[in-house]
Amino acid sequence: MRDLKKAPKPALYLGLSGLVPFVAAPLLMAATELYLPDVAFAQVAYGASIVSFLGGVRWGFALPAGSPAKPDWLNLANSVVPSLIAWMALLFYRDITQSALLVIIGLGIALHYDLSLLPTYPSWFKALRTILTFVAFLSLVGTVVIKQCYPEKKLTNK
Template identity: 45%
Template structure:
């Protein structure tokens, strides 16, 4: 007579182990996992369930090693227009308002693009007014950046970049490598905008 197998599947025989994943500036999170859970899934769940401070977002940079080559390459190339303008003005020793505005216009297009990414993640979900409303806010912020006069437009662009970055990295919906890429690209672009803002004070205008 055959003996009934007491387990539903072989996977149920796997011994579940408790491991620790050290997170930067946080107490170690203990998680139980089996073969159906990956490290990224555990980290995603932890990040979803725990609030973050502003500086905690930089911990995602370590996941850049998992970023696919294509988005990483295009992202880094996208920094060229940001960096080229303040570098050119430094080399000439003259602040060029029209050239600075082209950097601002490029910044506005990138801010608007950030909202488009969030909109794309919502296409398979049911109607959620709050989430869809957020996804159009970057476009409105980008439009306002082009309307605000003088140096305040750069300040507004900086605030928009940082505000939307903080929201995106503290909310679910993006893979960890993408959050790391967002942190890297946003930080670099903000540094170039800040450099342009400083140059507007220290260099003579043409």
């Protein structure tokens, strides 16, 4: 984690600011003592977009000439898996617990791939990814717990 100090400032600040949608949702619901399904879904949809983004990062890493990750079937297929998991998470939009669980699984698979299967990523990137994934995981778990603890209030009339 000490290698986080080596992170380029834009990567560090943009990465950390990317946690705002994850953290804001459970904080808002905890502060109001209400489970807000629209807010919870917005958090999960954001998480799904991040999971897809992480697959794209891997695809982009494999494409440049000279990259240690070759654009072979394994690397490119593993780059597509996060997008498929994110898509499945959005299919379960009526059950936020299942959606959040799929996003958590997608984040976990992406982190595992980044830490163990692509050892050539810079150490600062691995440290940053670990922190970002851990906070996103806790935030999604927080939303699932809040769903069980607080009364539901819909923001829209459907």
